[in-house]
Amino acid sequence: MTQQQNPRKTIVIFLLITLAISSIFYAFIIHTGKIMGGRGVFVTGMMWSPALSAFLTSWIIKRPISAMAWKWGEARYQLWSYLVPLLYSLAGYLIIWTVGWGKFYDPEFVGGVAESFGLEKLPKGIVIALYILLMAGFGMVRSVSSALGEEIGWRGFLVPEMYKVMGYTKTCLITGCIWALWHLPILLFADYNSGTPAWYGFSCFSMLVISGSFIYAWFRLKSGSLWTAVLLHASHNLFIQAIFTPLTLTSDKTKYYYDEFGIVIPILSVLVAIYLWNRRGELPAPK
Template identity: 60%
Template sequence: MKNQTEKKLKPIGIFLSITLALSAVYYFLIIYSGTLSSGWGQFTMGLMWCPGISALITMKILKRDISELGWKWGQTKYQLWSYLIPLIYAFIAYLIIWVFGWGGFYNKEFVVRLTNSFGFGEIGTGFIIVLYFILVGIYGTIRSASSALGEEIGWRGFLVPELYKTQGFTKTSLISGCIWGIWHLPILLFADYNSGTPSWYAMSCFMVLIISMSFIYTWFRIKSGSLWTAVILHASHNLFIQNIFTPLTEDTGNTAYFIDEFGIVLPIVGIGFAFYYWCKRKELKPAPMII
């Protein structure tokens, strides 16, 4: 049994080694420049595609069919929920932030820039915010998915199903979440992937959030059998947090400690969602038996 387990884990070692080697190039470029926006954001895009490219290379090395990565669409209800869930937990988190005054709704400077960019002149603030929400929620998702796909081919297309063969749901969620989080740390610690809090604080909040999210992503990937649930989850998460709720939140002094992926509120809400999907783990097909 031990030899069989080691044999099943070997592909993961190949995948992670290639991912690290490719990512190191973009780590250097981003850290050297000090910002994720360097190279017009193409360094960051390149980094996000490293896991996906690594998965494809690994499949080639192992002489496997890339169809095993989960390209089928699956049932649309899972894709719809994949879009809505990040919106729900982001809304809950930011509503808590606004109600308790840890951040204000809304950021007037940001809304003024929005109004000017739309070119509508004097028009209601509420209308501008709703219009921005709708347009970004639709078209921004497509743009966000183009980068999320690069990561998700690797993390949920290859890594999660491969881990699930030997580890089951809970361990797969924890292990893949830790790997996913650690992969982000170089740019968090040594570049500007942070909302302005101390590195130790940002790292702690981020790792808790990422591991919590991993339970959601793993559940949908195994339940649906589709890679696209993870792509949509990832794209929706980045979109609503980074492009809508965080920019709309006004800084009231210590807001950075509460908002975004590096503040305390989202990780706490994320734990609640992780627990919910952990409780639903029995709905998943059982992991293959190792003989």
Template identity: 55%
Template sequence: MKEQSVSQSKKAIAVFLLFTLLLSAIVWIVTLHAGSTGRIGGRIFGYGIMWCPALATYLTCKVLNLQISGLSWQWGKPRYQLWAYLVPVIYASITYLIIWLTGWGGFYDKAFVTSTAKQLGWSNLPAGVFIVLFFIVEGVIGLFGSMSTALGEEIGWRGFLVPQLYNVTSYTKTALISGIIWAVWHYPLLIWGNYNNGTPAWYGLTCFTVMVVSMSFVFAWFRLKSNSLWTGVMLHASHNLFIQAFFTPITYNTGHTAYFTDEFGAVLPAVTVIFAIYFWSRRKELEKP
């Protein structure tokens, strides 16, 4: 994006957040009014809310006469995209190994494996072979569908907001502020909707917030280092894919598993905090535009 003054960036941030709030509020209200949306409704409303930041970015650029072509659409160096894909796989694997080894959750959920294998026509495969094959197929084919939703958010959060914030302040504050905004944006559906895994609202909210803010240090580092919004898309898509579509469903409940698994349990936030510290320690590698 064309270099801007601090005052111009502050104005751009304010306008973007206003548009994001107004557009998201419409989807929040419709989603909450619908109640239990089911698979089809959940997918439609999910796409709707995740593309609000992108639409807000477009409107902000139009109102302020900014070039949307300057949102760092270039793919950038492949190694950053590869690592953006792998980092969520790594922290998700660490998270669920801890959960399985401690007995906070069990490996593997036989009902899920049996049902999914049947749907795919792979019922004749041994469970271990199916799990490995399912992991690979989800990680390759499933990535494209996950990227289609992640792109909507990332055009806004990392494509627009992060570079504007970085023009105003440091990497640390950019990651922290964008992370808080990103987390709070989820609150309406987390508190009043069914976007949780069954734990008390205060507990899920706390775990989710710590996780999102921590992840923002990773997301912001990759975005600023690569100068490509696609690292954010890759990180976001990989995280959603492996946490929500593989590791969580393949884990069976041992009693209080909901308090430890997924984005609303305690283990993932603890692991992502460590990753946040690691990338924060490499902040000097980033150069101001």
């Protein structure tokens, strides 16, 4: 086999290049100790490292970039890609608020939103509703721009390549572990966590991204479009990081339950992953 035809060699090339490019941005982020160090440029570079690696690997193996499933595909898969993270994150935060692990809402955050919108005189409920509507719509544009960099690499390039030789289950497990470990340096040595012990935060986060790998890969392979993975990733980041987490009034125990480093959202993600894993027979055969 030539290098172009051998998926295993292609996978190794992609992973080595991804590690090399990512390491540059790891160094910057760890130096500042902040995930948003460099006014967010460092984390943006890190999130686009898999895409750059996919482009370089495609050039090395002489494969056209157009081969990475850029087509939009059926609209129903794109719609569900937007809705699935909304549904499991909303369910998770309703549990957290109802049980009392956190409270809805944080007056300081909502007050800041009202001030930034110039709507201080409006009832807080209206301010919250407007914030959610605007973020759920226009906020997706910014979220897609950052998620796209990762998903071009992970689900646009790596998942289809691994699927050729490993099938759905192994592909999801391995790419999920790679995805989790790729985040580990900034979780351990920067502020990419919610304040829990590193072992706890990484355990919850790993559960979330490994189960998420089953979800993203299922939609990517079923639809034949990498945009499903982009929308899943962008919707997940938006609703958890920009809406539900900042809206939550926290206590000392909240950090163990909410966000990506608490236990509630990962459990719900696992349930969605199990459901889709049981539907793996619907996926097209590897080409």
